[in-house]
Amino acid sequence: MRGQNKTWWKVLLGIIGACILLVIGWVVAPIGILIYWLWCRKNQRNLDKKILGAGAAVFVVSLVIFIGVMTDNKVEPASTVPESSMSSEIVSSEASSKVSGQITESSVSKKSEFGTSAKVDEIALKAKEDAETATDEELQEALTWLQENTTSYFQGSDNMEKTMYYGELLNYKYKDTGNAYEKIGWQAFKTVKYVYRGEETVMDDNTHDNLLELKEMLDECDPIVQQEAPSETPVEEEPVAPSKAPAKVESKSPSKAPETEVVDEPEKNTTYVLNTNTKKFHFSSCKEVKKIKPENYSETNSRESAINSGYVPCKKCNP
Known part of the structure; x- marks a missing residue:
């Protein structure tokens, strides 16, 4: 039983070693061949072609297996869509739906x-x-x-x-x-x-x-299209019947009298200004009073006495 167990262990380890050798043999095989070549040269022995052939076979097989495994596990990059196909897939939308002629x-x-x-x-x-x-x-x-x-x-x-x-x-x-x-x-x-x-x-x-x-x-800015204001309908006036038309009233305006300076009417105790030069008398408010020189200036409170003294009333203020 012990002999059989040892045999199975040897077989198992051999299989594992072979698998490892096949996977990494492309690295180990050249190193092994190099070491074998140096050993033969040192000991002055001829190279065994069988050993060299076995090493070369292991190198080739393991390298093929390694490349195959790495190729299967390689993640492919996301496919990019060519710009030409993308532009052809997108439909151009010219949104031309118009309402009342407007965009x-x-x-x-x-x-x-x-x-x-x-x-x-x-x-x-x-x-x-x-x-x-x-x-x-x-x-x-x-x-x-x-x-x-x-x-x-x-x-x-x-x-x-x-x-x-x-x-x-x-x-x-x-x-x-x-x-x-x-x-x-x-x-x-x-x-x-x-x-x-x-x-x-x-x-x-x-x-x-x-x-x-x-x-x-x-x-x-002002609008491009001006909004028109609603037009107002003109209101037609009803014609007035002749019988209802108001009679035309003729107004006779009195003829214009000569313009005279408006002066307040005389009151009691009114002061009259006498012009001893022109022999005229005026109301004290008359504009002509300002033109009288001081030496010709005189006053009186009686209109009658002024007239009796030979003075005449001013035609502008009519005292």
């Missing part, structure tokens, strides 16, 4: 990848083509959308792409005119495109300044 969705085709310069160029080219046939109502829709969404330009890829599209639509429609709509279009396009491409962030000072300038331009 309701972005007309940007989605062929290029989001956030790339190619996508920005594609949006600008689409806007340039649409600007050639854009109506005033469609341009007003673009302007209105920009005015009503100043706080949501950067909320998602759709809003950013729509902002750039509407901006370039206005820019190309009014190209080289220098008016407010051309400036608004270009300002909207450049405000978003740098953030869209990842070159800037919403929190950058440059983005903040561009957005603030765009808001001011939108607040000051």
Whole structure:
């Protein structure tokens, strides 16, 4: 029994050793052959071709096994989809559903990848083509959308792409005119495109300044399509019957009397001013009094005494 157990152990160890040798034999075999060659040279013995052949066989077999095992365990990298096939799979959506002749969705085709310069160029080219046939109502829709969404330009890829599209639509429609709509279009396009491409962030000072300038331009611009005020229906006046027409009253205005200076009527204890030079007397309030020289100035409280003394009343104040 003990002899049989020893035999089984030897067989088991031999199998294990053979397996190990087959796996790492491509490393051990060359080393063993080198050691055997050095030993033969030192002891001046001829090389045994059988031993060399066995070592070479172990080297080749173990190397083949090792390569096969490593090849099976190799993890293949994730397959990348070619850009050409990706662009062909994505269907371009030209959202042209219009309500009452107005643009309701972005007309940007989605062929290029989001956030790339190619996508920005594609949006600008689409806007340039649409600007050639854009109506005033469609341009007003673009302007209105920009005015009503100043706080949501950067909320998602759709809003950013729509902002750039509407901006370039206005820019190309009014190209080289220098008016407010051309400036608004270009300002909207450049405000978003740098953030869209990842070159800037919403929190950058440059983005903040561009957005603030765009808001001011939108607040000051006039609408493209003026809203007409409702016309008022003129009210026709009913003709007045001849019998009911008021009789024309002829007013005879008295002929104008010669203008005289209005002076208060004389009261009791009235003071009259005498002009000893012209022999005229006046009310003290008459303008002619101021023209009387001091040496010709005199006063009286009686009109009768002035007349009896040879003075005549002033024709302007009629005292």
